[in-house]
Amino acid sequence: xxxxxxxxxxxxxxxxxxxxxxxxxxxxxxxxxxxxxxxxxxxxxxxxxxxxxxxxxxxxxxxxxxxxxxxxxxxxxxxxxxxxxxxxxxxxxxxxxxxxxxxxxxxxxxxxxxxxxxxxxxxxxxxxxxxxxxxxxxxxxxxxxxxxxxxxxxxxxxxxxxxxxxxxxxxxxxxxxxxxxxxxxxxxxxxxxxxxxxxxxxxxxxxxxxxxxxxxxxxxxxxxxxxxxxxxxxxxxxxxxxxxxxxxxxxxxxxxxxxxxxxxxxxxxxxxxxxxxxxxxxxxxxxxxxxxxxxxxxxxxxxxxxxxxxxxxxxxxxx
Amino acid sequence: xxxxxxxxxxxxxxxxxxxxxxxxxxxxxxxxxxxxxxxxxxxxxxxxxxxxxxxxxxxxxxxxxxxxxxxxxxxxxxxxxxxxxxxxxxxxxxxxxxxxxxxxxxxxxxxxxxxxxxxxxxxxxxxxxxxxxxxxxxxxxxxxxxxxxxxxxxxxxxxxxxxxxxxxxxxxxxxxxxxxxxxxxxxxxxxxxxxxxxxxxxxxxxxxxxxxxxxxxxxxxxxxxxxxxxxxxxxxxxxxxxxxxxxxxxxxxxxxxxxxxxxxxxxxxxxxxxxxxxxx
Ligand SMILES: [Zn+2]
Numbered sequence: 001x002x003x004x005x006x007x008x009x010x011x012x013x014x015x016x017x018x019x020x021x022x023x024x025x026x027x028x029x030x031x032x033x034x035x036x037x038x039x040x041x042x043x044x045x046x047x048x049x050x051x052x053x054x055x056x057x058x059x060x061x062x063x064x065x066x067x068x069x070x071x072x073x074x075x076x077x078x079x080x081x082x083x084x085x086x087x088x089x090x091x092x093x094x095x096x097x098x099x100x101x102x103x104x105x106x107x108x109x110x111x112x113x114x115x116x117x118x119x120x121x122x123x124x125x126x127x128x129x130x131x132x133x134x135x136x137x138x139x140x141x142x143x144x145x146x147x148x149x150x151x152x153x154x155x156x157x158x159x160x161x162x163x164x165x166x167x168x169x170x171x172x173x174x175x176x177x178x179x180x181x182x183x184x185x186x187x188x189x190x191x192x193x194x195x196x197x198x199x200x201x202x203x204x205x206x207x208x209x210x211x212x213x214x215x216x217x218x219x220x221x222x223x224x225x226x227x228x229x230x231x232x233x234x235x236x237x238x239x240x241x242x243x244x245x246x247x248x249x250x251x252x253x254x255x256x257x258x259x260x261x262x263x264x265x266x267x268x269x270x271x272x273x274x275x276x277x278x279x280x281x282x283x284x285x286x287x288x289x290x291x292x293x294x295x296x297x298x299x300x301x302x303x304x305x306x307x308x309x310x311x312x313x314x315x316x317x318x319x
Numbered sequence: 320x321x322x323x324x325x326x327x328x329x330x331x332x333x334x335x336x337x338x339x340x341x342x343x344x345x346x347x348x349x350x351x352x353x354x355x356x357x358x359x360x361x362x363x364x365x366x367x368x369x370x371x372x373x374x375x376x377x378x379x380x381x382x383x384x385x386x387x388x389x390x391x392x393x394x395x396x397x398x399x400x401x402x403x404x405x406x407x408x409x410x411x412x413x414x415x416x417x418x419x420x421x422x423x424x425x426x427x428x429x430x431x432x433x434x435x436x437x438x439x440x441x442x443x444x445x446x447x448x449x450x451x452x453x454x455x456x457x458x459x460x461x462x463x464x465x466x467x468x469x470x471x472x473x474x475x476x477x478x479x480x481x482x483x484x485x486x487x488x489x490x491x492x493x494x495x496x497x498x499x500x501x502x503x504x505x506x507x508x509x510x511x512x513x514x515x516x517x518x519x520x521x522x523x524x525x526x527x528x529x530x531x532x533x534x535x536x537x538x539x540x541x542x543x544x545x546x547x548x549x550x551x552x553x554x555x556x557x558x559x560x561x562x563x564x565x566x567x568x569x570x571x572x573x574x575x576x577x578x579x580x581x582x583x584x585x586x587x588x589x590x591x592x593x594x595x596x597x598x599x
Contacts, residue, residue: 173576175546179528182530186503224526244408254492
């Protein structure tokens with residue numbers, strides 16, 4: 001997983017290489033470099049902290065799409081026990097860009113549904129690069145209603161470039177599938193916790209995003225359109241992605257300030273991909289806290305609260 | 320009634336101008352390119368008498384089409400957009416807003432209010448494509464939500480006429496959230512058992528299709544209207560092939576089970592009336 005890195009991560013990688021070299025030197029030659037190693041470790045940590053806090057919004061977008069960043073299935077396997085994946089929308093097919101099922105998370109049985117990207121080329125193709133077909137959204141809705149029937153909380157993990165724009169997707173009602181989830185999620189009488197774990201790509205992400213709580217991992221992004229799409233349309237120049245990312249305000253801090261999300265979940269130093277297990281641990285603790293709060297709320301109030309939350313979104317003036 | 324011709328080339332513009340200068344009475348059909356008498360087009364609900372092409376109507380023309388004379392009372396006219404992201408691309412969002420307000424005479428891309436349709440009270444929202452491509456930002460989301468809430472409270476049938484390129488990029492994530500906001504409001508309308516008729520006029524794409532526009536109890540499209548999630552250009556670029564003839568058009572959607580009917584503009588009011596009468 002550590003094999004791939006982005007250009008702005010290079011200084012960290014260099015330091016880590018040096019630390020590894022020193023470690024093997026001390027092991028093979030019996031010389032004690034532990035003082036030096038500790039010093040470099042501290043330096044690496046400071047560097048991770050300062051590098052990631054100074055990233056532009058475009059770099060943050062790249063980090064959110066980092067090829068080594070944990071995906072939904074990684075979190076599911078690290079955070080939960082006895083995950084049983086369930087398949088199919090019962091209408092047309094099983095979309096591999098959305099996974100879902102039942103699992104045990106601490107003392108709760110929960111339904112977990114998430115977008116799933118692929119790691120290597122073969123899996124990327126199998127997962128359609130995390131871009132769901134309408135069947136994916138319909139499967140998600142089926143599982144949410146299933147969860148509701150048995151009074152189980154729902155956790156959704158958002159990580160997609162967007163819903164797939166293809167002929168079949170249009171024929172089978174991509175827009176309707178997304179819209180249906182938005183209205184139905186307003187009715188579900190069990191707790192829904194939404195976590196953006198990577199790339200929250202437009203309507204394709206929002207279709208799993210109507211929750212009682214909406215949380216974002218620190219280095220994830222959530223946007224109405226990708227910087228690439230925005231640059232192509234508004235600047236009419238695909239190279240203006242940096243400007244577009246800046247203008248779109250798509251980072252977790254931006255969304256928190258805009259009142260769209262409830263909480264930013266801090267990632268380990270250097271980002272989730274530097275320490276997936278620690279990230280999963282943090283996420284599990286955060287989810288436990290929200291589950292504790294939400295499972296004590298009566299179903300009617302959960303629905304009311306969720307509706308109220310989205311009712312109030314937006315910024316306009318009135319005279 | 321405001322109308323204009325969008326010309327492809329300056330040469331064409333000249334030609335049209337020459338024809339129009341003497342009386343301003345003639346224009347050229349966008350589809351069949353035949354010359355039509357303007358009053359004839361207006362009398363025919365802006366549908367070409369030669370080829371039946373449905374020319375775009377502005378939001379007020381839509382409302383006039385569907386409500387009884389002088390019955391319409393516009394609501395929430397005091398809501399206007401702010402610029403929460405201080406968005407700037409090649410132009411400032413604030414500048415764009417000014418330009419479009421001047422051009423259309425309205426403050427954002429939707430006109431909402433109440434009126435009667437063959438004597439029955441309805442809440443109606445019509446989108447204005449001329450205002451930033453009918454895009455949905457916070458104002459559109461709020462006005463539609465308020466109209467839905469009025470429909471719930473007064474038990475008035477709810478009608479939307481959608482004509483939009485989707486969510487407005489210049490308000491970023493807040494525009495995306497309007498999809499959820501309007502859909503969540505429709506959940507209340509549905510609970511109140513108030514009918515919702517969604518009319519789709521060319522074009523409806525992106526975040527508007529993927530929210531309230533596709534959630535009507537009955538969905539009616541105008542002939543030939545382009546309706547989809549992704550725009551045809553995006554799809555072509557993704558799949559790297561040409562799209563089939565008629566793809567994403569109203570008739571295609573009807574065939575694929577996505578809408579209830581394709582209705583000629585002159586029938587629209589009566590069809591909605593019939594539906595609402597039967598549902599009463
Ligand atoms: Zn014609």
